[in-house]
Amino acid sequence: MILQKLLTLAWREIYVTFTDRSLLLILVVTPLVLATIIGSAFSGLIGAGGGRDVPVSDVSTVIVNQDQGLADGTNHGQIFIDLLVPPADLSPEAANAESILFELTNAVTLDDPEAAREGVSTGAYVVAIIIPPDFSERIGVSQDDMTIEPTTIEVIGNESAPISANVVTMVVRSIANDIAAGNITIASTIEALIDRATSDLGFGMEFLAANNSGEFNPDFDAAFTTAAASITIEQQTVSGDVVGFNPLVTFGSAQAVFFMTFTALYGVASLLDDRKDGTLQRLIMSPTPRWVILIGKIIGTFVTCVLQVSLLIIGLAVIGILLQGEVTFIWGNNPLGVFAVVLAVAFAGSGIGVFVSGIVKTQEQSNIVVTVIAMVFGILGGAFFTVQGIPIIRDLTQLTPNYWAVDAFTRLSQLDNTIGLNLIVLVALGAAFFTAGLFLASRRLEF
Amino acid sequence: MTTSTTMVEVRGLAKQFKAANGTPFFAVKDVDLDIRKGEIYSLLGPNGAGKTTTISMIGGLIAPTRGDAKIGGYSITKQPLDAKRLLGVVPQEIALYPTLTARQNLEFFGRMYGMSGAALKSRVDEVLEFIDLTDKQNERVDKFSGGMKRRVNIGIGLLHKPQLMYMDEPTVGIDPQNRRRILDTVLRMRDEFGMTVLYTSHLMEEVQEISDRVGIMDHGEIMAIGTVGELIQKIGEEDMLIFRVGTQSVSSVQLERLKTVEGVTSVTYEQTAKAANGEGNGSLPIDGRVVARAKRGRQALPDLIGLANADGIEIQSVEVREPDLEAVFLSLTGRALRD
Structure with missing residues (x-):
């Protein structure tokens, strides 16, 4: 009998939410659209605009250039250092003025790749760029050999700052593409030839004769057409998993949790609406214990949140497929883990909802408190922009369920299944708020 | 003492509230009353007399400061669920879920009274017919007129065939035609279903028309109880x-x-x-x-x-x-x- 009543109460909450078209537009369609817009904007940061509008700076970056170079002294790995590491004799201000990339990466160099990895792991660096020893050898072109052999530059990002890592990855990819496309490579090769010709008179005479006779006639077209896809930029987590960072995941999950917060907070606080329209009084005067009425509403809100986030996760996955043009699951390869996070964050949100319904006394108070909490959590949770680069705010984010849920979704999408702590924190947050909130909320059922 | 003919027994029921300035006051002062099975008992009094507070305590919505009420022998303070099973409620305000249809509202509250399955469906059909809304059963109640909402409001109270129907000012704010329909419904509850009805109103005419007995209430106290004739006799006819x-x-x-x-x-x-009409030298x-x-x-x-x-x-x-x-x-x- 009690179970039937709990299910009936929960059913009403769910039914009312999912049969209200206006509400569905707000709860499901809006976050999908926002996530798509914001995600698309961030995924196109380094595009035709050349990154002039990059909203991040001073991404702590370390470059390990293991490139041994060519026999003639050419070292293509050095190009990354020249472009990303400000000269020591320039002040930071002057360096920033000289190149947007100096301002963006604030890069330093290290010799030991393991030290760089360790630095990223401890948070000393956000990104490490590791250039392989045979980089120049593989991509270098000469008059006799215009082919570029495949090679890989590793970009290792700290998991707490996926956007920064993604931005740097895109910068590295852009530089590498330029090198691979030939314009930098060939220019540096010719520069090396000229240097040698001016320092070695015999070679200089041969070079001049070959040039005059047409014997020196490198196939620049070959470089431009075959080289572009030969350098792989592999973005990794510290644990070494190869990842494809997707802004849709970060902003999508942040938007999903942000909008779910509204559902959770308003859901339980709607006790005030029920009280105002008299249905709560009618329920209390039926043979239904008050705690059943409260728990039924909470279950309804919880299930509504689970369904809402699940719909958003599925919707974002579909959008991811449409944007990428291939059938891939943007949330990683652990759907059970994704569902566990959905359950945990819905539980945490419902718990906070119970607490809020206990502290507000009127609908007006409810509207203000719910909006403030949801907005603050949303901002800290990265629903609109990343706040991971702001030291004090970065710590505050960890007080919100949004952070732990978004972090868990991001980890799963990067094939990192270490979400145990996230689940524990979310469940603990929910349990703590439930415990405090149940007592407070039960007062809303007193007349 | 409860007898086999007593449906409601109220003894020393009192409720204390605090005024806005924090001063405590009694909205209901040690009320005693007995309602017999199968009668329409009305509480008559002006707004603020304590009628709604009294029946809210009888219905288990408000906890009494002292005293107790029994419905069918069950104490509302000690055996509230048993007491509430005998009680049908028609609150003063229209207490419906506006985005649900008439049938969905009836089915929802039917389940809250422990009904389910074919029995619930059949009973909802009966009630829809009784309140004359069968043809509108699948429309959302927020599209209904005030009178139609009132009828659904009453229908919910009737669903589980209660022995006692509590109706708090059910005719407030509706047109004469719907008022007539509601008063007829109240009489049918007694005459066709044998229900006991506890009815509150501040409208003397309707109380006088439908009531078997009347309790006159003012300032939280029952001033007099009796049939309409008995009460009139008290002032000498x-x-x-x-x-x-x-x-x-x-x-x-x-x-x-x-x-x-x-x-x-x-x-x-x-x-x-x-x-004063605003004229003259100012004296009334x-x-x-x-x-x-x-x-x-x-x-x-x-x-x-x-x-x-x-x-x-x-x-x-x-x-x-x-x-x-x-x-x-x-x-x-x-x-x-x-x-």
Whole structure:
């Protein structure tokens, strides 16, 4: 009998939410659209605009250039250092003025790749760029050999700052593409030839004769057409998993949790609406214990949140497929883990909802408190922009369920299944708020 | 003591609230009442008399400060769920979920009374027919007129065939046609289903029409209980004849002469200040009236008018008030129900 009543109460909450078209537009369609817009904007940061509008700076970056170079002294790995590491004799201000990339990466160099990895792991660096020893050898072109052999530059990002890592990855990819496309490579090769010709008179005479006779006639077209896809930029987590960072995941999950917060907070606080329209009084005067009425509403809100986030996760996955043009699951390869996070964050949100319904006394108070909490959590949770680069705010984010849920979704999408702590924190947050909130909320059922 | 014929037994029921300034006050003061099975019992009193608070305690919505109420022998404070199973509720406000249809509202609350399956479906069909909304059952109630919502509101109370129906001012704010329909429904509940009805109203006419017994309530207290006839008897069943005489003064000698008319038991002269009309020197005009009480007022009326004219009393208007609950309330409390 009690179970039937709990299910009936929960059913009403769910039914009312999912049969209200206006509400569905707000709860499901809006976050999908926002996530798509914001995600698309961030995924196109380094595009035709050349990154002039990059909203991040001073991404702590370390470059390990293991490139041994060519026999003639050419070292293509050095190009990354020249472009990303400000000269020591320039002040930071002057360096920033000289190149947007100096301002963006604030890069330093290290010799030991393991030290760089360790630095990223401890948070000393956000990104490490590791250039392989045979980089120049593989991509270098000469008059006799215009082919570029495949090679890989590793970009290792700290998991707490996926956007920064993604931005740097895109910068590295852009530089590498330029090198691979030939314009930098060939220019540096010719520069090396000229240097040698001016320092070695015999070679200089041969070079001049070959040039005059047409014997020196490198196939620049070959470089431009075959080289572009030969350098792989592999973005990794510290644990070494190869990842494809997707802004849709970060902003999508942040938007999903942000909008779910509204559902959770308003859901339980709607006790005030029920009280105002008299249905709560009618329920209390039926043979239904008050705690059943409260728990039924909470279950309804919880299930509504689970369904809402699940719909958003599925919707974002579909959008991811449409944007990428291939059938891939943007949330990683652990759907059970994704569902566990959905359950945990819905539980945490419902718990906070119970607490809020206990502290507000009127609908007006409810509207203000719910909006403030949801907005603050949303901002800290990265629903609109990343706040991971702001030291004090970065710590505050960890007080919100949004952070732990978004972090868990991001980890799963990067094939990192270490979400145990996230689940524990979310469940603990929910349990703590439930415990405090149940007592407070039960007062809303007193007349 | 509860007997086999008693449906509701209330003893020493009281409720204390705090005023806005923090001062405690009793909205209901040690109320005792008994409602018999199968009767329509009305609580009559002006707004703020304590009717809703009283029945809210009987219905288990509000916890009493002291005292207790029993429904069918079950204490509302000690066995609330058993007591509530016998109770159907029609609250004063329309307590429906606006985005659900009429049928969905009925089914939802039916389940909250423990009904399910085919029995629930069949009962909902019956109730929809009873409230004459079968053809509108699948429309959302927020599209309904006020009268239709009231009928769904009543239908929910009827769903589980309660032994006691609690109806709190169910005719407030609706048109005469729907009011008539609701009053007929209340009578059918008693006559066809044998239900006991606890009805509250501040409208003397409807209470007088439908009630088997009436409890007159004011300032949180039951002032009198009885059938309409019994209550009227308490004030002597006299008609009240009111002669308006404007600003004219009437002497005690003139009043004594009027009292000599056969059947007249008392004659008084009252002066009340009329509302200011904004004219004159600022003093309020006086509305004087002579009030005569008589066993058969209409028979005494011609003689009273004749004697007054002969005695130089210029009558501006005459009103005959036969004894009713309004008069009873006036007699008991010194003020009108609508004050």
